[in-house]
Amino acid sequence: MPVGSAHDPRGQEGAAGVLEEWLYKGAGGRDARGLQDAFDDLGVRRSGGVGPEATRFGASGLTADLGAALALVADVVARPALPTHELPVLLDLARQDLEGLEDSPPDLLAAEARALGFPRVPGDDRAGYAHPASGTPEGLEALGAAGLRAHLERYGQAGSVLGLVADLEPQAAHDLAARTFAGWRVGEDRPVPALFRRGGRLHLPHPGGEQTHLSLSAPGVSPRSADWLPWQLALSALSGGGSSRLFVAVREERGLAYAVSASPLVLGGEGFLSAYAGSTPGRAPETLAVMLAELERLPGGLGAEEFRRAHTGLSTGVVFGAQSLRGRAHALTRDLALFGQVRSVRGLRAQIDALTLEEVNAFLARYRPALEATVVTLGPGDTFALPPAAQPQAAQGVGA
Structure with a gap:
């Protein structure tokens, strides 16, 4: 469903995370124990969670039990009990999860990097991307039953996607979904824009920490852009295995960091590069300098051999991702949400096979992520030798 932590009402950060837990505290006339027993009686494995832009509900079981399992999911999202007496415990758990960030520097860094890189949209009544799914202490303090019930009205058919992988004819699947979710509210499909603060710089003191953690964020490519696959292949060359540029330059040649990586991040329909070490x-200062240097090298293009390795890795990843039925169901919903259509494995591999070194290098020649990178560091000490920003620190739409 297209409502995530970014849609939390401003001042009630944590609403989506608490609400997702609350929905499972009874539904369809069952209390919390009865609902859990109903899933267990079917042998269904539940999954899901809250992300910045969506809340996911998943179930895996036998095809013979599909109708009953889907009915349970429908009860959870459309007919929850929302018992008020359960709420204090859920709020306490959310506070514990939030406090746990202090014990996980990489997660704390990711939250702070999101807060610096993606400030709130002026005039928007939603909290945006500047907080973790657990919320904020002030936001959790402000949450109550009435506000969460009002927030639930945003959940509904609009923008929601059902991904189903089963031995079932498409028309039968459609009819089953239509019957099961009949009468569900319309809900709301209103994406939160992602405004990126280009060139931001921030150091966060972390007393007692033994490591310094580094985060780089930079503009990337929209999933619906023709440059999406060339960008993905370039990221595979940058951080796709033991022969990738970051791994070799940071770890193998200099021994600067045990872990270094870069991956795509999609927010508000736009793509961004997110790197960590x-x-x-x-x-740490040398590690950061080498990471920025590798980003600065990207416009120079790839060599034939690293293109071949990145091409093979990208194509292989598509095949491996299709082996799991649960992963394929996830891909169905992801594709419709991000790309506006389902991408078949065969079709996607054909698109990757058609990529050429010249096409990827033509894209890279005009891609300069280092110039606009936002840098956040976390570690011992009150200061860090951050490099100067190459761009003004104004928040801008990535497509500007």
Whole structure:
């Protein structure tokens, strides 16, 4: 469903995360124990969670039990009990989860990097991307039963996607879904824009920490752009295995960090590059310098051999991702939400096979992520030798 933590009402950060837990505390005339027993009686494995832009509900079981399992999911999202007496416990759990960020520097860094890189949209009544799914202490304090019930009205058919992988004819699947979710409210499908603060710089002191953690964020490519696959292949060359540029330059050649990576991040329909490394405090400045240098090298293009390796890795990843039925169901919903259509494995591999070195290098020649990168560091000490920003620190739409 297209409502995630970014849609939390401003001042009630944490609403989506608490609400997702609350929905499972009874539904369809069952209390919390009765609902859990109903799933267990079918042998169904539940999955899901809250992301910045969506809340996911998943179930895996036998095809013979599909109708009953789907009915349970429908009860959860459309007919929840929302018992008020359960709410204090859920709020306490959310506070514990939020406090747990202090014990996980990479997660804390990711939250702070999101807050710096994606400020709230002026005039929007939603909290935006500047907080984790657990919320904020002030937001959790402000949450109550009435506000969460009002927030639930945003959940409904609009923008929601059902991904189903089963031995079932498409028309039968459609009819089953139509019957099961008949009468569900319309809901709301209103994406939160992602405004990116280009060139931001921030160091966060972390007393007692033994490592310095580094985060780089930069503009990327929209999923619906013709440059999406060339960008994905370039990211595979940058951080796709033991021979990738970041791994070789940061770890193998210099021994600066045990972990270094870069991956795509999609928010508000736009794509961004997100890179991370953890290093010792003494070597962290050099680690950051090498990471930025590798980003600066991208416009120079790829060599034939690294193109071949990245091409193979990207194509292989598509095949492996299709092996799991649960993963395929996830891909169905992701594709419709991000790309506006379902991409078949065969069709996607054909598109990747058609990519050429010249096409990827033509894209890279005009892609300069280092110039606009936002940098956040977390570690011991009150200061860090952050490089100067190449761009003004104004929040802009990535497509500007």
